[in-house]
Amino acid sequence: MDGLTIHQAAELTGWSPRMLRYLERGGLVDPERTPAGYRVFGPGELQRLRTLRELLEGFDCGLSDVAFAARLRRESDLRRSLESWLESEPERPQGVASEDWLGWEQRKHQALLAAT
Amino acid sequence: MDGLTIHQAAELTGWSPRMLRYLERGGLVDPERTPAGYRVFGPGELQRLRTLRELLEGFDCGLSDVAFAARLRRESDLRRSLESWLESEPERPQGVASEDWLGWEQRKHQALLAAT
């Protein structure tokens, strides 16, 4: 076998084996399988798993956000509808991005921030 | 006043007043205010509220998905990172979209579908 087992991959990527299965279930990774059904993680998978982690932490978003972004790529009608809805958003003078979106994209930190 | 109160807007859009406030808190709508602080919903707001409802129901996605799409429009570095991560996804032969994403984008229906 020229790939890693799920525990080895977990070790190297920082995800738990449990989470690797969870991520697969969500379609965010898709390792090969041995004939017996064992997952085999290749270098590509490892890289994407690490990058995914960086993405989530660096931008503070969730798995479902990444999943939705992927869905946007696939479903052009959804993409278009969403695009046109967002387009119709009235232009707010400025300084939109700070208060509003706390609590939607970063709600997790709300308590922490408020506790200072 | 040439706009509607929150209860009137709720009546006409199918959202509850509670939800209109919730949507505003999330930045998905942004009605004007009277000097005293009362929300004033114009025709544009009403239209977008109805369209939003159609979006959510028609494509079976959530408020946070729409919020994230909006965030994608604003944050180009997030957009690029996500784009390149998704780009690196290994090409799966076909038939990707059915099983995987149930449970991420449409997990709500899982129980229903399974119950048939």
Add this chain to the structure above:
DNA sequence: TAAACCTTGACACAAGCTTGGTAAGGTTTG
């Protein structure tokens, strides 16, 4: 001033997500 609105804030609760653990069973290898 009293009725009928509106405001923000809090409490509450069901449903879903994230994550771990554990059980029952197959595979590989010494």
Add this chain to the structure above:
DNA sequence: CAAACCTTACCAAGCTTGTGTCAAGGTTTA
């Protein structure tokens, strides 16, 4: 065959989301 892996399928704890309701208080208008 036994140890040490792997698999799927459940149960569960804790947090987030979506939604209602209620309280305390300001505004408008008759």
